Amino acid sequence: MAKSFKEILSSGEFVITSEIGPPKGTNVEKMVHHIELLKDKVHGLNVTDNQSSVMRLSSLAACHIIKDNGGEPILQMTCRDRNRMALQSDLISAYVLGIHNVLCLSGDHIYLGDHKGAKQVFDLDSVQLIAAVKGLEQGKDLGGNALDGAVEFCVGATATPEADRMDAQLLKFRKKVKVGAEFFQTQAVYDMEKLKAFMEYAMQFEVKILAGILVLISPGMAKYLNANVAGVTVPQELIDEMTGVEKGKALQKGIEIAARQIKQIKEEKICPGVHIMAIGKEEIVPEILAMAGL
Amino acid sequence: MIVAEQKPIQEIKTMMAKYQKILVVGCGTCVTVCMAGGEKEVGIIASCLRMALKLEGKEPEIIEGCIQRQCEWEFIDELKEKVEGVEAVLSSACGVGVQALAERVGNKPVYPALNTTFMGMPKEHGLWVENCRGCGNCGLGKFGGICPIARCSKELLNGPCGGSQNGKCEVNKEMDCGWQLIYERLNVLGQLDQIEDIILPEDWSTDRDKGQRRILREDVKI
Structure with a gap:
């Protein structure tokens, strides 16, 4: 039997995870194609949870499909759409469906998505959600009630190595470690020096940090990230590199940049692994990996 | 304090269009301080409502009033006579005041002229922020x-x-x-x-x- 994600994390192997975006609707054809393409090339496949506050097929259902197709799913769970009852219920449900990895996040604000008038929840925050998972592992729910059958997860969280106000972010990071996060998948990083600085701090803790690699697909995307996405900064030289190619070649350049970064992270041992995000273009991930020599 | 802001006059007009005799009543506490529903604003709301209804060929009688606090029975009771003489009341108090008035006057419909927004404070002139x-x-x-x-x-x-x-x-x-x-x-x-x-x-x-x-x-x- 293939190793579980938890075993991979402690094996010393360079860890590779990627991401699957569930469809908005019932047509899972493209998603299944991406799963088939990636499942044997990465150690874990995250499924986003109503990413960017856009309503989609649930992370739980998509993780189940990954499992059915022989992949190792990582269930992303945000605190935005469900209260503590629903979150715990979904965690138990995920476990019985064979989903044994979970990534706990706060979640984007509802106002950033496609249901701006919806009521957001945030009954728990990401730290409390991690603690809730650990509680379920001990056979107890947040109400203090005993479970008939506990869960056992590999629990992850997120971090933002390029945040501009690092002190407050590190407080949150420490708390996530303290409550039991075993691995981190970071927000997209483009500046390797900032990633190294973050890792210097993070190394004191017994957690595995997978560097977030967000593939640039156009110069416009780079500018959009800089203007609109908190904690992500694409340096000018990368924007110039993306702009400098002839028309129609930007995606290829983005693939090259991603592969280069992964290679550097691995060779210089900056992080023990990477998390590759190719939002909507998951089919390019095998090429990135090949180019990075993985 | 409770901070509120005035509803668009179109919305107020739609609520009040069927009445011939209306009392617009303000509150002298929080909504006076946040300049949304005190005596001065009652005057403005009543005038705007008169003009908006006149454009539709309606000329209802609109009476104005303001009490110190719409969230306490003793002040609301001062309005007894005025309320008896109208078909409906438009309250420019916060939601607490509107409900207190509605409960106390019983047999007359009471409508809100404001959207009650939050508990907060004026951070600078013209800017209110929620703090609690x-x-x-x-x-x-x-x-x-x-x-x-x-x-x-x-x-x-x-x-x-x-x-x-x-x-x-x-x-x-x-x-x-x-x-x-x-x-x-x-x-x-x-x-x-x-x-x-x-x-x-x-x-x-x-x-x-x-x-x-x-x-x-x-x-x-x-």
């Missing part, structure tokens, strides 16, 4: 006097989310990140250790979640 959500379990002592429930757009209790940038919130670049403010304030106070420990999930049973909240004090009951 009335959760019923004040934790300000722990957070350096800055409330994460009212001032973090996700009500997070254990630190900022990844959407905090340049000290601002991901929802709106004009809005301060509540958690950045908390962190900086506790740093100045030398009290960062207060938030280093895990803050457990909030007990929302003191919030709205057990229905209408009430406080019963035997010591002050008559």
Whole structure:
């Protein structure tokens, strides 16, 4: 039997995870194609949870499909759409469906998505959600009630190595470690020096940090990230590199940049692994990996 | 104080169009201070309503009034005669005042002229901000006097989310990140250790979640 994600994390192997975006609707054809393409090339496949506050097929259902197709799913769970009852219920449900990895996040604000008038929840925050998972592992729910059958997860969280106000972010990071996060998948990083600085701090803790690699697909995307996405900064030289190619070649350049970064992270041992995000273009991930020599 | 703002006159007009005799009544407390529904604003709302209805060929009689507090029976009772003479009341008090008035006058419909928005304060002239959500379990002592429930757009209790940038919130670049403010304030106070420990999930049973909240004090009951 293939190793579980938890075993991979402690094996010393360079860890590779990627991401699957569930469809908005019932047509899972493209998603299944991406799963088939990636499942044997990465150690874990995250499924986003109503990413960017856009309503989609649930992370739980998509993780189940990954499992059915022989992949190792990582269930992303945000605190935005469900209260503590629903979150715990979904965690138990995920476990019985064979989903044994979970990534706990706060979640984007509802106002950033496609249901701006919806009521957001945030009954728990990401730290409390991690603690809730650990509680379920001990056979107890947040109400203090005993479970008939506990869960056992590999629990992850997120971090933002390029945040501009690092002190407050590190407080949150420490708390996530303290409550039991075993691995981190970071927000997209483009500046390797900032990633190294973050890792210097993070190394004191017994957690595995997978560097977030967000593939640039156009110069416009780079500018959009800089203007609109908190904690992500694409340096000018990368924007110039993306702009400098002839028309129609930007995606290829983005693939090259991603592969280069992964290679550097691995060779210089900056992080023990990477998390590759190719939002909507998951089919390019095998090429990135090949180019990075993985 | 309770901060409110006036509803669009079109909405007010639609609510009041069927009446021939209307009392517009203001409140002399919070909504006077936030310049939304005091005596002066009652005059403006009544004039706008007259003009809006006149454009539709209607000329109802609109009477104006203002009492010190619309959330207390003794002040509402001053309006008794005025209310008896009209078909409907348009209240420019907060939602508490509108409901108190509706309950007290009983047989007359009462309509809101304002949208009651939050508990807050004027931060600068013309700018009001929300500072308290009335959760019923004040934790300000722990957070350096800055409330994460009212001032973090996700009500997070254990630190900022990844959407905090340049000290601002991901929802709106004009809005301060509540958690950045908390962190900086506790740093100045030398009290960062207060938030280093895990803050457990909030007990929302003191919030709205057990229905209408009430406080019963035997010591002050008559």
